[in-house]
Amino acid sequence: MLARIDLRGSRLPGVRELTGLLPRAGTDIDSVLATVRPICEDVRERGAEAVREITARFDGVDAEDFAVPQAALDDALASIDPALREALEEAVSRVRKVHADQRRTDVTTEVVPGGTVTERWVPVRRVGLYVPGGLAPLLSSVVMNVVPAQLAGVESIAVATPPQRDNGGLPDRGVLAACALLGVTEVYAVGGAQAIAVFGYGAGSCEPVDMVTGPGNVYVTAAKRLLRGLIGIDSEAGPTEVAILADDTADPVHVAADLISQAEHDPLAGAVLVTTSEQLADAVTALLPEQVAATKHSDRITTALGGSQSGVVLVDDLDAGLAVVDAYAAEHLEIQTRDAREVALRVRNAGAVFVGAWSPVSLGDYAAGSNHVLPTGGCARHSSGLSVQTFLRGIHLVDYDEQALAGVARHVDVLAHAEDLPAHAAAVAVRQR
Template identity: 60%
Template sequence: MPDPAPLLSVLDLRERSLSAAELSAALPRAELDVEAAAAAVRPVVEDVAARGAAAVLDASERFDGIRPEHLRVPAAAIEQALAELDPAIRTALEESIARVRAVDSAQRRPDERVEVVPGGTVTQRWVPVRRVGLYVPGGRAVLPSSVIMNVVPAQVAGVRQIVLASPPQKERGGLPDPTILAACALLGVTEVIAAGGAQAIALLAHGAEDLGDGRGLDAVDMITGPGNVYVAAAKRLVRGRVGIDAEAGPTEIAILADAEAHPAYVAADLISQAEHDPMAASVLVTDAPELVDAVEAELAEQVAQAPRADLIAEALRGEQSGVVLVRDVEQGIEVVDSYGAEHLEIHTAEAAEVAARVTNAGAVFVGPHAPVSLGDYAAGSNHVLPTGGSARFGGGLGVQTFLRGIHVVDYDEAALKSARHAATTLAAAEGLPAHGRAIDIRFER
């Protein structure tokens, strides 16, 4: 009987010399057409902007198969979800909250005052966003951990108003999943909206005069949280009206490994992300062909035993997943920096040293005992991370996401005098004489 076909395709770069652009184009990557999705969801977003809650209910009935009785989740339902929560799950959620809060508490920045000249200071104030909307998906997998990852950094930043949206569940009578509601209760989030997809993003961005309970919903100033391509597209459409964290795409894992890597661990970690979605990306970068064979053998065994075996196999066989063979770890670092993975694991000798040389990744997991799934739940790090290569210019969700830097300029007359010549000279050079005049007049009158 012939051996089963490998799950992962192989890209061999050992004898190739590629430019930065050629390398980026050659690597496996999910095709995510946010522009096409934006065209599809634009009517929904515009309808919600025009008709408010009625449009959200219509969209929920169409896309979620349920027309919620309440868009605003009653306080009693949130309290009941916590009361009925499995004690083991409650303990796990509380542990995750404590760990994330411990990491986030160290990120809160104090105001920074710089005396530029005697009598002239510039202070950088860090001011939290006033009101944020947090989105938590509820599709193939229910993610109470995403409640934690969104809410905790916002709270540590000092955000005073938090509204959380999550899709209504048909089997729950139009309420979001009870585990999500219980996580909200644990964190003290009381404003929860039963809405998902593009309609939820539009509702958060535009607000509504009446959610059907006689009370309106104020628009938020920023929207954060993961979601599918339609959520990403809706965030793109409302960006500018509100701030957003990022346009999240399918989850990604890249693993940089050498011959010392444990094939069972590598295979398990590739599978852990593949089970999210058929478009999830699982990429192994290695200089050890023998590891590839061992990982394939592990994949064949472990995937067959996985509850979501068909979904996992589809993701691993997709064009977004595969093996990249490199000459050595040095070339491997070049490859993973070009890829800019959401999650990057380092399974090499001197893993910490290798990790320190990586510049493009959402989060880096060092060594055999730091799998991505640890970061998903209980490392203390945040799992809302940049995807699709956007780690080249963006970072994960954190306290800084919810803070705005405001410069406070305080100069007395002597300090202004010391800057007068430079400022008025530059104003003249730029052809903006009124700028210079606004300074000169203070010494003439």
């Protein structure tokens, strides 16, 4: 079920070569831009009328107004299963606790007497949060998007999520309940590329937003790429992925279960085991067929685990294993080794790291307190997951008095002339007369 790559017994390839050797889901966003562009243009030109037609075509729902009524939000929350409400409340509490510590404070630096630079942290005014609803209605993504935006001080929050034919054209009831629980009153029953276009251009009662966050399929991602610049985006999310770095102390039952849990998301999901133990690899491989057969979404999982994006990588030692997982830069990385925390602290590239036998990725998906909107496709080499910081902008206030400007005027003059920009120098010199 899982292909093998054996990197033992020879010098480990360099990062570039290693990256090319490792399993990875291929996502060709460019290939769907030709499909997405006319959808976005249609929404820009015809607004709500276009949204209604596109939604009827793709989702089989024909609704005159895609704004979700407040009564539907209230009803979803009132009728939610008590155990699910309790779980949501606990998840919200934990995510709030972690993200509250991410809030930034303004800092003023006195460069010279009379000359200061203050860095202010200002929230984005209005954001659109996308919550997927395709293979699985990700009500947990409501929590992961809304909580950091609220803590950042975003004043206007809108959520878009696909309509469901079996729910009277409204979005998933769990998603609606999560929105209501968090006090989000602006929710739209629209999905896919058209949802991003609604956020970007405005349509119906939805005013344009300044930023869009949240994961989605390749069409959502393509729309985010297309509208980037008009709106800010968090990332171009690809298929989800997990890497597990394990040695001979890892429990193969745990490892197999964690690979399966991530593969459950999508047939394109990536599941990669990097291990120093061939015995562990054999045991995990032997366990997978029975465990997969016992799951609800066995077909989806089988496709994901058997695809080119998944596999087992054998390495000589943990140093080599760390080099491999840093080159892979997984969205989710589990460390199941001796001294797991010490090993985890050596990791440079990962969206989130899950330490030891009792910190599975599914904990982070729901109730660890961490955020599950994370960089995919190797982007963890340069990007972070969703956080309060995502919704804040640093703005410098430069405040110099006359004496402070005079003290640096000659240096500005020299630098401006070195760049052949004499008007820059003149803008300071004119103040020195």
